[in-house]
Amino acid sequence: MTPFRLLLVEDNANDAALVTAELEQAGYRPTTWRVETLEGLRGALAMDGWDLVLCDYRLPGFSALQVLAMLHELGRDVPLIVLSSQLSEEQAVTLMKAGARDCFSKDRLTRLGPAVARELEETRVRRERVRAEVDREILARASELLTASLEQEARLDQLVQLLVPRVADWSAFFLHDLERSGLKLVALAQPDSARRTLALTLHQRFPLEPQATGGPAYVLRTGTPELVPDVRERPEPIPADAAHPRGVEEMGLRSVVNVPLPGRDGALGVLSLGTLGERTLDRVDLALGQELARRTGLALENARLFQEAREAVRLRDEFLTVAAHELRTPLTTLRLQLGTLLQRSAAHHLDSEVVARLERSVRQVRRLGTLVEGLLDVSQLSSGELSLMPERFDLEELVAEVLERYQAEAASAGCELRQSPRRGLWGTWDRLRVDQAVGALISNAVKFGPGRPVEVDVGKVGGFARIQVRDRGIGLPADQVERIFERFGRAVSSHSYGGLGLGLYLTRRAAEAHGGRAWAEPGPEEGARFTLELPLEKETRE
Amino acid sequence: MSRPLLVVDDDTDLREALEEVLRDAGYTVMGAGNGQQALEVLRQAQTTPSLVLLDMMMPVMDGATFGRKMRAVDAWRDIPVLVFSASANARQVADEMGACGYLRKPVDVETLLKAVAANKAPEGA
Numbered sequence: 001m002t003p004f005r006l007l008l009v010e011d012n013a014n015d016a017a018l019v020t021a022e023l024e025q026a027g028y029r030p031t032t033w034r035v036e037t038l039e040g041l042r043g044a045l046a047m048d049g050w051d052l053v054l055c056d057y058r059l060p061g062f063s064a065l066q067v068l069a070m071l072h073e074l075g076r077d078v079p080l081i082v083l084s085s086q087l088s089e090e091q092a093v094t095l096m097k098a099g100a101r102d103c104f105s106k107d108r109l110t111r112l113g114p115a116v117a118r119e120l121e122e123t124r125v126r127r128e129r130v131r132a133e134v135d136r137e138i139l140a141r142a143s144e145l146l147t148a149s150l151e152q153e154a155r156l157d158q159l160v161q162l163l164v165p166r167v168a169d170w171s172a173f174f175l176h177d178l179e180r181s182g183l184k185l186v187a188l189a190q191p192d193s194a195r196r197t198l199a200l201t202l203h204q205r206f207p208l209e210p211q212a213t214g215g216p217a218y219v220l221r222t223g224t225p226e227l228v229p230d231v232r233e234r235p236e237p238i239p240a241d242a243a244h245p246r247g248v249e250e251m252g253l254r255s256v257v258n259v260p261l262p263g264r265d266g267a268l269g270v271l272s273l274g275t276l277g278e279r280t281l282d283r284v285d286l287a288l289g290q291e292l293a294r295r296t297g298l299a300l301e302n303a304r305l306f307q308e309a310r311e312a313v314r315l316r317d318e319f320l321t322v323a324a325h326e327l328r329t330p331l332t333t334l335r336l337q338l339g340t341l342l343q344r345s346a347a348h349h350l351d352s353e354v355v356a357r358l359e360r361s362v363r364q365v366r367r368l369g370t371l372v373e374g375l376l377d378v379s380q381l382s383s384g385e386l387s388l389m390p391e392r393f394d395l396e397e398l399v400a401e402v403l404e405r406y407q408a409e410a411a412s413a414g415c416e417l418r419q420s421p422r423r424g425l426w427g428t429w430d431r432l433r434v435d436q437a438v439g440a441l442i443s444n445a446v447k448f449g450p451g452r453p454v455e456v457d458v459g460k461v462g463g464f465a466r467i468q469v470r471d472r473g474i475g476l477p478a479d480q481v482e483r484i485f486e487r488f489g490r491a492v493s494s495h496s497y498g499g500l501g502l503g504l505y506l507t508r509r510a511a512e513a514h515g516g517r518a519w520a521e522p523g524p525e526e527g528a529r530f531t532l533e534l535p536l537e538k539e540t541r542e
Numbered sequence: 543m544s545r546p547l548l549v550v551d552d553d554t555d556l557r558e559a560l561e562e563v564l565r566d567a568g569y570t571v572m573g574a575g576n577g578q579q580a581l582e583v584l585r586q587a588q589t590t591p592s593l594v595l596l597d598m599m600m601p602v603m604d605g606a607t608f609g610r611k612m613r614a615v616d617a618w619r620d621i622p623v624l625v626f627s628a629s630a631n632a633r634q635v636a637d638e639m640g641a642c643g644y645l646r647k648p649v650d651v652e653t654l655l656k657a658v659a660a661n662k663a664p665e666g667a
Contacts, residue, residue, distance in 0.1 A: 328628035329553050331648035336559040339651030340566060369648045 004030045004051035004120060007044055009067055011036035011059050019054060026113025038062045045070055049278045050078045052119060057084035068098045079119040134166055135288045142292055146299035153186055160189035168273040174216045175269035183216055195251055216270040219258040223267050226258040227286045255281035259289040261297035268300050324376035331369050338362045374502040386513040388430040395465050396422040396458050402438045414451040420458055425465055427536050433510040440503030441469040441530045449473025449527055464533040472527040481520045545592035546570040550580045552600040567655050577603030581611060584618055591621055593662035598627045598635055609639040624661050
């Protein structure tokens, strides 16, 4: 039979013995506490954990009605059955209205067994329902907390506060301290400040031993959750020092649950729950602890991965900056040397074939320079906005210059570059950035539309200057039109088409820095159409 | 005799390439591998240069320190400095040291010559 805790309010020792005998007859051996005075009753009700109250109707100085009122006032969900020698129907109705679960005469104690069975069961179901509700609420709130913030310690602190006092009397998070290969107490909820101090002292004086056969260190090492319903029955103290169990005793520790926080490479830490005094923890609390630990472990793992990813991006950007910087000096030397050679070619009567090769080298070095610039721009952009140096110029003239520069590349790809008739389109923009942006669009069109013409239209739409570059190449799937503007974004495999995937990204950032836009769409029949819009009014965004 | 240009860069290949380009364009050129050497060149020079083409990141003495020391000497205070840097914030650096302009590496022959011609002190000044 299930053990239960009975509060027997009865001033007559004979009647009390009769009740106990009757319960034994029905198969119950409860832990019974008998009180006969109002004072004794108050003392008993100050403790929680009663499963049933059996109460005489009339006692010296008080009645069952007062007991009911006290239970109600304390908010204790404990069923009360009134046992009386003589009870009028009217009195019974009053008692039932006041919350008594049952009333019957001491002459009919045979009813006691079934009534107790019924009340214990109903209470169990009712309490479980309440507890499930509390657990659900705690889990929901925990999930909110865990997703709300990436500040690890603050989160864990809020989480342990959530559990006290509803689930346990204290709660703590220990995290695996890799440097000291031990556990570090990172959050502790303990309503009583004296006990809190004691707990922190204990933790400092008795660091959790890696070889412990129980407790958080053991749970961390083995990954096995632990439920100790009564620490007094634990076979051996966790640290082999008598001061530790004394400290634990001083805290009044009763039940403990330790569950590992699961991580990808073993436990990340331990969630610890404990009760004090008469309150105990059971399998349901263990299950709640495990679910909480699972969610916490997941959130911590995500936070860690996020940190790692952020660090990787930072390192990459730093590397890009350093690499670009380092590449510039040799590039400068190369450019100047080739430039000098070309300038001297006439005086030195160089063969036209040699000159053609020199020119090709100049083009390639220039291209290398553009790539390096792109890398540097990207690393700069990840730390902020593009800074602009606006000046007034004719956009059509600039487009013509860019086309001229790409003429050789286009010719070798079999692309004819066509620009719409020029009428002059003046505005104030950053010449270098616009040059880069237009260059990226042309280079893109030539790369993906070899053997077909590339058309460039320059015109005005509303308050914007608009440059449209149209190719007749491999086209652009609708789901890729945004992706290609991302940093290192590409719509095709890097095995088939080279490039760093930076040109379009920089084009869009340059357009946005001017207060304009850049976008792509599949061409009307084939290929793709890229549009760059720049505001015609002066925009200065340093 | 026209006033020389002073090219300060720790990369020997680059410094020689710069000197070559500038000599081809008709300038007299002096070179130095860092700020310390540049101060020495200035001390020994018979004519004050009409322009210093100055790299920033150099061992022994960097460009910024050289700039400060040069400006502290009355005879050199007004020599125009053209910052020549691989750094992304070349413009900011140039502003801070009161340079007359900046060039960002890499640069090609035309741009270099244009910038030098535009920034050097006028003859006879």
